[in-house]
Amino acid sequence: MKPIIQLEHVNKTYGSGETAVHALADVNLTIEVGEYCAIMGPSGSGKSTAMNVIGCLDRPTSGRYFLDEVDVANLSDVELAHIRNRKLGFVFQQFHLLPQLSALENVMLPMVYGGVPNKERRERAAEALTRVGLSNRLNNKPTQLSGGQQQRVAIARAIVNRPVVLLADEPTGALDSHTTQEVLAIFGELNASGITVIMVTHESEVARKTNRIVWFRDGQVLHDRLMPEDLAQAVTT
Amino acid sequence: MDIFESVNMAVKTLTANKLRSTLTMLGIIIGNASVIAMVGIGQGAQRYAAEQFESLGPNVLFVIPGSDEARQRTFEVERALTLEDAEAIASQVPSVDAVAPQLQSQQPVTAGNRRISTLILGTTPDFTIVRDFDMEQGRFFSETDLQRNTRVVALGSDVARRLFSNTNPIGQQIRIRNLSFEVIGVMESKGAFLGNNQDDAVYIPITTMSSRITGNTSPYGTEVTFISVTARDENSINAAQFQMANLLRLRHRVVNEDTFTIRTQKDALEIVGNVTGALTLMLAAIAGISLFVGGIGIMNIMLVSVRERTQEIGLRKAIGASQSDILLQFMIEAVILSAIGGLIGTGIGVAGVSLVAVTTPLQAGVSAAAVIVAVSVSGGIGLFFGVFPARQAARLDPIVALRSA
Ligand SMILES: Nc1ncnc2c1ncn2[C@@H]1O[C@H](COP(=O)(O)OP(=O)(O)OP(=O)(O)O)[C@@H](O)[C@H]1O
Ligand SMILES: [Mg+2]
Numbered sequence: 234m235k236p237i238i239q240l241e242h243v244n245k246t247y248g249s250g251e252t253a254v255h256a257l258a259d260v261n262l263t264i265e266v267g268e269y270c271a272i273m274g275p276s277g278s279g280k281s282t283a284m285n286v287i288g289c290l291d292r293p294t295s296g297r298y299f300l301d302e303v304d305v306a307n308l309s310d311v312e313l314a315h316i317r318n319r320k321l322g323f324v325f326q327q328f329h330l331l332p333q334l335s336a337l338e339n340v341m342l343p344m345v346y347g348g349v350p351n352k353e354r355r356e357r358a359a360e361a362l363t364r365v366g367l368s369n370r371l372n373n374k375p376t377q378l379s380g381g382q383q384q385r386v387a388i389a390r391a392i393v394n395r396p397v398v399l400l401a402d403e404p405t406g407a408l409d410s411h412t413t414q415e416v417l418a419i420f421g422e423l424n425a426s427g428i429t430v431i432m433v434t435h436e437s438e439v440a441r442k443t444n445r446i447v448w449f450r451d452g453q454v455l456h457d458r459l460m461p462e463d464l465a466q467a468v469t470t
Numbered sequence: 471m472d473i474f475e476s477v478n479m480a481v482k483t484l485t486a487n488k489l490r491s492t493l494t495m496l497g498i499i500i501g502n503a504s505v506i507a508m509v510g511i512g513q514g515a516q517r518y519a520a521e522q523f524e525s526l527g528p529n530v531l532f533v534i535p536g537s538d539e540a541r542q543r544t545f546e547v548e549r550a551l552t553l554e555d556a557e558a559i560a561s562q563v564p565s566v567d568a569v570a571p572q573l574q575s576q577q578p579v580t581a582g583n584r585r586i587s588t589l590i591l592g593t594t595p596d597f598t599i600v601r602d603f604d605m606e607q608g609r610f611f612s613e614t615d616l617q618r619n620t621r622v623v624a625l626g627s628d629v630a631r632r633l634f635s636n637t638n639p640i641g642q643q644i645r646i647r648n649l650s651f652e653v654i655g656v657m658e659s660k661g662a663f664l665g666n667n668q669d670d671a672v673y674i675p676i677t678t679m680s681s682r683i684t685g686n687t688s689p690y691g692t693e694v695t696f697i698s699v700t701a702r703d704e705n706s707i708n709a710a711q712f713q714m715a716n717l718l719r720l721r722h723r724v725v726n727e728d729t730f731t732i733r734t735q736k737d738a739l740e741i742v743g744n745v746t747g748a749l750t751l752m753l754a755a756i757a758g759i760s761l762f763v764g765g766i767g768i769m770n771i772m773l774v775s776v777r778e779r780t781q782e783i784g785l786r787k788a789i790g791a792s793q794s795d796i797l798l799q800f801m802i803e804a805v806i807l808s809a810i811g812g813l814i815g816t817g818i819g820v821a822g823v824s825l826v827a828v829t830t831p832l833q834a835g836v837s838a839a840a841v842i843v844a845v846s847v848s849g850g851i852g853l854f855f856g857v858f859p860a861r862q863a864a865r866l867d868p869i870v871a872l873r874s875a
Binding site: 285288290291310311314315317318319323325329331333334342343345346347348390394 | 472483785
């Protein structure tokens with residue numbers, strides 16, 4: 234398979250001298266197209282930092298990062314914005330929907346920045362919302378939706394530009410177990426349709442749904458392709 | 471992302487928070503309204519003053535005591551103009567048509583049991599020619615009255631009304647300084663000239679005035695405040711000025727510095743233009759400051775807005791907004807706020823100016839150019855004061871922005 238994400242000796246250091254924090258310390262990680270991958274690890278182990286680097290929201294202090302075989306270190310702000318818009322989709326724990334916009338308008342937003350014509354935008358946004366089971370909530374404002382529904386709108390927004398990689402940092406962190414299952418079902422379908430899904434989670438049951446578990450500790454990949462049956466032991470060490 | 475989308479987005483954001491948008495615009499509204507009103511009223515005042523001089527006709531000249539240089543040095547005038555100077559001008563300067571010296575003093579005037587204080591204005595019969603002043607009733611005093619120091623007066627229309635109400639004043643007596651004078655005429659209603667209400671005055675032969683009322687004689691003769699003169703026609707204005715200057719220099723035995731100044735209507739208009747122009751400029755500058763303050767208000771609110779919307783900015787960046795997209799979005803918000811504020815302010819300013827034009831003699835008006843300048847300046851202010859907050863927004867680190875919960 235073709236690698237989509239390649240981290241080579243990636244370091245991310247915050248601050249300098251004695252107070253320096255090595256959020257990522259020599260991380261090597263390759264993820265291939267179509268993988269469904271969970272990133273786990275204790276709090277402060279560098280999971281979110283890794284996701285931000287992968288999502289081109291942050292640049293590594295040193296090391297190289299290839300996204301779809303392109304070294305993103307050389308790209309300008311506009312080029313990175315374009316990559317985030319076209320190749321990546323983000324889902325956050327706190328949904329981050331714009332409160333003044335309806336569900337449909339929120340989902341249309343990435344296409345506004347992508348230069349998609351207005352008519353096509355509406356059609357595709359409605360399509361994406363239908364795909365996450367919200368075809369009857371197009372004109373609701375975020376405050377008129379439940380947490381699970383809001384997260385589904387956010388997922389629709391993440392996939393509406395047909396990304397190659399879906400990045401989700403604790404997407405079920407704010408949801409109850411029932412809605413967690415709904416969201417995971419959607420992720421499963423998206424992955425089945427060919428989208429690479431990378432998800433940070435603290436919950437073993439969530440991680441079990443994926444095909445690959447990467448375990449972080451102290452800014453390093455401690456275990457890769459961790460077997461679900463070894464999860465309990467990893468958590469305690 | 472195209473500009474239409476950005477505008478659309480900005481409008482959505484601004485209408486989502488109407489109260490704040492309105493309050494933010496308020497500074498610009500007030501600033502712009504005051505700029506328009508001040509300039510409009512200032513120009514109205516200028517036009518009004520200019521028209522007063524123009525109403526005298528282009529042939530009018532004023533002879534005033536003291537040289538320009540002397541006026542800058544001291545408030546004191548060394549050599550007074552006299553009635554005799556005026557008579558000399560009338561008899562010896564051929565290019566002059568009418569000469570009206572003026573001597574004035576505020577005095578109590580009584581008629582029967584009514585007592586008012588008004589301006590007593592001593593002059594010559596030519597005054598009616600120079601000022602283009604007609605009678606409502608009766609006659610103005612004549613050369614004969616002048617020569618004989620007759621105790622006759624013509625009343626301004628307001629004075630006539632205040633002293634005699636509905637009774638006919640002609641032939642009645644009024645008292646000034648315990649002397650009685652016969653009313654021989656009532657002037658037409660004329661309104662104010664340069665701030666002096668010409669209807670609130672009593673007109674009296676200047677000879678009578680100096681001998682009976684003011685006693686105001688300088689060592690050189692009967693002192694007058696100034697002399698108004700009309701030249702024979704427009705072509706003789708320069709000649710009149712030249713001849714009067716020569717005559718007065720001779721009479722006053724001027725060695726080097728003139729003891730008087732002669733101003734043509736053109737000079738007077740120029741002075742009025744300068745004075746009111748400076749006034750207008752000052753008013754506009756004060757109003758401009760409030761516009762500036764309005765701009766700072768916009769910047770302030772935009773900065774608050776950037777801080778409040780950090781998560782939104784982070785999210786927009788995550789889904790594909792570049793720095794310039796964010797910059798543009800906030801700039802457009804600032805410009806829309808200030809441009810709309812500017813339009814509303816201009817509307818209020820124009821309304822205010824129109825109100826002034828209707829309720830006062832000032833012909834205040836707003837030119838299209840002033841409106842265009844005001845609206846584009848306020849738009850520019852939005853641009854200027856929007857840059858800083860918008861750059862702050864554009865430079866936000868998306869990770870920090872998204873994390874700030
Ligand atoms: N902007 C920053 N400045 C300084 N230190 C930072 C910054 N961002 C992250 N860190 C540090 O880097 C380390 C890794 O942080 P990161 O957010 O990646 O952890 P995480 O694995 O996502 O934790 P959690 O499970 O709690 O979300 C932490 O020690 C954190 O304090
Ligand atoms: Mg995290």
